[in-house]
Amino acid sequence: MARDAESGAPSAATSLEFFSQISQTEWPQIPNPWAAGIAALLYQLEQTQWWPEADLAERQWRQTKAILQHAWATTPLYREIYGRAGLAPDDIRSRKDWQRLPVVDRSMLQAAGAAWRSDSPPQDHGALLQHFTSGSSGRPLHSISTTLTHLFKTALVLRQHQWAGRKLGCKAAFIEEVDGGAAAGIRHSGTWEKATEHVVRTGPALAISLRLDTATQLEQLRAFEPSYLIAYPSVIEALARHCLSHRISLPFLQQVGCFGEVLDPACRTLARQAWNVRIVDMYSAKEAGPIALQCPVHDCYHEQPEAMLVEILDADGRECRPGETGRVVLTSLHNFAAPLIRYEIGDLATRGRTCACGRTLPVIERILGRQRNMLRYPDGSARWPSLSETGFAAVFAQAGDMPPVQQFQLVQHSLARIEARLVTARPYTAAEEALLADYLHGEFGPHWQIDFSYPDAIARGPTGKFEDFLSHVAPEAMPPDAGPQEGDAA
Numbered sequence: 001m002a003r004d005a006e007s008g009a010p011s012a013a014t015s016l017e018f019f020s021q022i023s024q025t026e027w028p029q030i031p032n033p034w035a036a037g038i039a040a041l042l043y044q045l046e047q048t049q050w051w052p053e054a055d056l057a058e059r060q061w062r063q064t065k066a067i068l069q070h071a072w073a074t075t076p077l078y079r080e081i082y083g084r085a086g087l088a089p090d091d092i093r094s095r096k097d098w099q100r101l102p103v104v105d106r107s108m109l110q111a112a113g114a115a116w117r118s119d120s121p122p123q124d125h126g127a128l129l130q131h132f133t134s135g136s137s138g139r140p141l142h143s144i145s146t147t148l149t150h151l152f153k154t155a156l157v158l159r160q161h162q163w164a165g166r167k168l169g170c171k172a173a174f175i176e177e178v179d180g181g182a183a184a185g186i187r188h189s190g191t192w193e194k195a196t197e198h199v200v201r202t203g204p205a206l207a208i209s210l211r212l213d214t215a216t217q218l219e220q221l222r223a224f225e226p227s228y229l230i231a232y233p234s235v236i237e238a239l240a241r242h243c244l245s246h247r248i249s250l251p252f253l254q255q256v257g258c259f260g261e262v263l264d265p266a267c268r269t270l271a272r273q274a275w276n277v278r279i280v281d282m283y284s285a286k287e288a289g290p291i292a293l294q295c296p297v298h299d300c301y302h303e304q305p306e307a308m309l310v311e312i313l314d315a316d317g318r319e320c321r322p323g324e325t326g327r328v329v330l331t332s333l334h335n336f337a338a339p340l341i342r343y344e345i346g347d348l349a350t351r352g353r354t355c356a357c358g359r360t361l362p363v364i365e366r367i368l369g370r371q372r373n374m375l376r377y378p379d380g381s382a383r384w385p386s387l388s389e390t391g392f393a394a395v396f397a398q399a400g401d402m403p404p405v406q407q408f409q410l411v412q413h414s415l416a417r418i419e420a421r422l423v424t425a426r427p428y429t430a431a432e433e434a435l436l437a438d439y440l441h442g443e444f445g446p447h448w449q450i451d452f453s454y455p456d457a458i459a460r461g462p463t464g465k466f467e468d469f470l471s472h473v474a475p476e477a478m479p480p481d482a483g484p485q486e487g488d489a490a
Contacts, residue, residue, distance in 0.1 A: 041155040157195035175231035178209040185209030230257035240270035302361035
């Protein structure tokens, strides 16, 4: 239950107001079966965050063994991997035994294809849901999950809203991928997001496309006046810098939420300087869902052990101690359709110490290696460089025998040149490159010189993460805006 920030008492303003399925029953609400399941999870999550660590670990281990047994019995990929390692189900009796299981990575899942999927997911876990993502790794991945998996993801997103003390009746703006049907990259909605739709009542929401430039995004925010703004940290940083340089205030803004990238301390400072607000971060991945949520009191992150087993491993594969940095390895505890077991996501993180907030959930001190760059233009503007999945697929649909991209990386070398690094079965022909160049010009603008290169592989960056877009153009190198400076917002 959400509580008042000052008194600690339950607050009606920050409580979840469910949609009632019984006519003329406005309060207390009797939710629909889907929302009732989420409410039941949230009730349990309110309790488990305070459990003794030993009790939490014991329950998590029971669920971990259940997903392992299922994957071993029904998923060809894991049968093959564990068979090659000479392991059988009965060999894994403890967390120490667990570390004998081989780690898998994105390339292994990508190569496995259908062999990664369970041949008999439990029927009562609901419908199969499709997910297509390249993430920041530049390796396209097709994963599936179930309605049950979505139930847990939804509950954890709502848990974050509660931890952040957000009043769901207020306005919220999201800067994200907006589908092509939205006029001018703008979409209005009566609900904040999929996690709230048909579940809890919210105020109106505005989705603003990542592809709009910073000034246009800011114009939309000022017109909508949201209490909450949720976006990638690099987007927040660009907006904050623009506001500071143009002396623009956003007096309506109460809090900023971030996801999808490393949140640098400098970004938190910029948000305070520009808008006098706190940033609340979520560590998540499209194929896995929420991994860790920022503590309601401090800037560290609490893992979500009710849904995810998170390991932070050193170079020798041992669990890192507090203060040590290592590789993040995930096991999703409720995806029985395409199990993620000891999945190395490609991030680095620092193990944290027990949090002073009193929650017993494991702590991540800092997450590294997920920073993306903005695409910078000659006029001084910056835009988000992500590519449309449907547009990318359309190129290959009209190209005939054009082999698929196994890995890609776009590199901005100057204000006029982008290099497209592609790992493919063979280099593309001039005609095929022209199709891709036309697509990139349509996404980013016609003035770019697009050069193609075909490395055997794309190396990790200095933070240990693959980046699908890199900019070698520093913000300080861009020409100043030509337009006049704006005064403070009214």
